[in-house]
């Protein structure tokens with residue numbers, strides 16, 4: 151299959167959409183990104199990477215980081231983690247607080263903010279240097295040993311942390327939070343502000359298309375069973391309250407972030423990463439979803 155040609159076609163396909171989304175402005179440092187940018191990469195299970203568009207551009211991965219946070223927590227806790235966070239779609243926005251009160255401080259799933267923050271709290275209890283461990287994982291799996299955090303974005307998130315802090319304190323009031331809220335939030339924001347391009351992003355999550363094994367680092371990251379579970383959760387909850395629409399249009403498990411990145415997984419074949427900073431009203435990349443829908447049709451690779 152001519153991956154390169156199809157990726158290039160996707161760039162032309164989304165061009166008219168690039169000025170239609172809105173950059174995330176609740177994190178002031180993210181609002182500075184120019185809107186009209188798009189990049190796509192595809193990384194196959196035998197280690198080939200194809201890219202098109204603005205593929206050297208770096209962006210902060212934001213909520214895509216929740217996948218690696220969950221991965222590192224599952225490595226350490228296994229199924230015990232599910233006592234603190236659920237596995238159901240939330241049907242609410244990624245930063246919603248309401249459900250958390252009704253459900254006694256147990257977030258619906260690990261891909262909304264509250265769920266990722268409690269997962270960070272769990273990791274914080276087991277790791278002496280959480281950011282160092284997190285960066286090492288991305289560096290090994292992406293093959294770029296210089297990956298780091300965009301400190302301006304991390305600081306901007308921390309300075310405007312009110313909603314996320316409210317979630318963490320609410321969970322603490324229900325006894326579902328062990329460490330100091332501000333310390334855990336700083337880890338969470340640093341993970342969100344890790345910066346890379348789409349090639350590095352597609353490689354970093356290649357273990358999800360390869361039954362839990364990362365070829366680049368030659369390491370088993372998750373068991374085969376955990377990989378199936380992770381991809382299932384991504385399918386039902388990876389795009390928050392737009393997960394149903396994304397599943398309908400794209401037919402693959404995926405995870406988005408407000409920086410404009412999305413990863414999508416085709417088990418046993420490849421990972422695709424897209425990036426375009428203009429978001430739809432759910433906080434998902436507008437052109438990114440359109441590109442994935444186009445690619446799933448052109449490549450014939452939906453999982454159904």
Ligand code: GLN
Pocket residue numbers: 212213214244245263307314339342406407408409433
């Ligand atoms: N860092 C962002 C936040 O906490 C992540 C949200 C997202 O990407 N949906 O609000």
